[in-house]
Amino acid sequence: MNDKMILLLGGVFALLAAASVVGFALSRRKPSETVTNLNARIKAWWAMVAVFALAFLVGKELTIALFALTSFWCLREFLSITPTRPEDHRAVAFAFYLFIPLQYWLIWDGWQSLFAILIPVWAFLLLPVLAVLKGETEDFMARTARIQWALMLCVFCVSHAPALLILHVPGFAGQNFLLLFFLITVVQLSDVLQYVFGKLFGRHKIAPRVSPAKTWEGLIGGGLAATAVGAGLWWITPFAPWQAALMALAIVLAGFAGGLVLSAVKRSLGAKDWGTMIEGHGGALDRMDSVSFAAPVFFHLTNYFFAA
């Protein structure tokens, strides 16, 4: 497992090094805004990969803590531009201070049954009660729905990525970090490749009002390429090559759907980016939108077909 992981991280470093060289050459030969943005993205990638490598080296606790922090950041971004009222403060505070720590503690503890219902059931019932006690009925249903949606997406969905670490896949014990690596690699590569294919061959927009950069050429080209890479990674997973390909395809499609849906949410709130945290990438949610949809899909497919 360590050998595989070192090999994989080496591969990622080599890939990023190559991208950095190309980015540097481009900035020298024909500088443009796209190239500047590309280089900012590559730089941010280095930081994210370094954090990911560190999480792997230190272990499960740090990985869970990092995803909890990511959830915190995404939820903060989401609720900051979402119109709630001062009367929702208690519900919002509980979402941050109770449900984020509890959800991630359940992963650490391996309490899978409660992990799966904490937010869809318990938070769903508790949060509106906290808000209703303030007695403000204006927009009540919309306010409640916004907070629940934010929590589902930023905490519940995102937490399914580190939850891969607690699945019991027969014959795969102690190697679950590779499942997480598989998920993140396919999702992020799919995002990048769709962007690249879209820039090179993009003609037919899928939903111009929602996300003008998304094209059929980008989705098909980038999606198939990412699926191929996922299939090529079958040897690090408990899957056969054809199963790895289907899993990667499911991740690509779910990730694409997440990007599209969250783009519509963002636009309905009147924003272009979720925030300014990661240079060149917009906010944390701009990077996590596809993960938030892909993680639960991949988690449950793996759990249903492969886990004991």
Place this chain on the structure above:
Amino acid sequence: MIGALLRAATRFLVGGHARWQGCAPSSAQRIYFANHSSHLDTLILWAALPEDLRPTTHPVAAQDYWGKGRLRRHIATKVLNAVLVDRSTRHDPLAPLRAALDRGHSLILFPEGTRSSATEPGRFKGGLHHLARDYPAVELVPVHLTNLARAYPKGAILPAPIVCTASFGAPIALAADETKPAFLERARQAVRTLGDVQ
């Protein structure tokens, strides 16, 4: 040390970023006046100012809240450099403010006097007018604080992590023939309209 911790916690939880829309940061003597909806207001505005302006800029804070308890009092007077005002005094409550202005320092003022939970700033009290009249050389900078009431409303125990921003507008001045109510309303509108452009 407490200042650095406080600033780090503020950034982490509620942001407190500045948007200089109508003016740039400057060491000119100023009175910043802002809408007031939360005890965090003072902290956010303080954190939004550039570091070199903080030692000579004093938030005006209510004695009955910020003067209570040793830690809070220490933060108010030593870290935030606040000028504490006794809201119940029969003497001139503006005296400590004038003292700071006489030293050439700047002030942060919440002219509503108390926290309001409405989305628009409430009626401004007269203090801003008195200071504008007596210190005509001081720039009056409107500031709109966004999201504070959602992050830390009246009666809340902990602030919720919602990003708050401070938008700084173009300075206004008291016109020669302007009445007190007209000036105060104009000042209020200057703060309110800053909140519209996001």
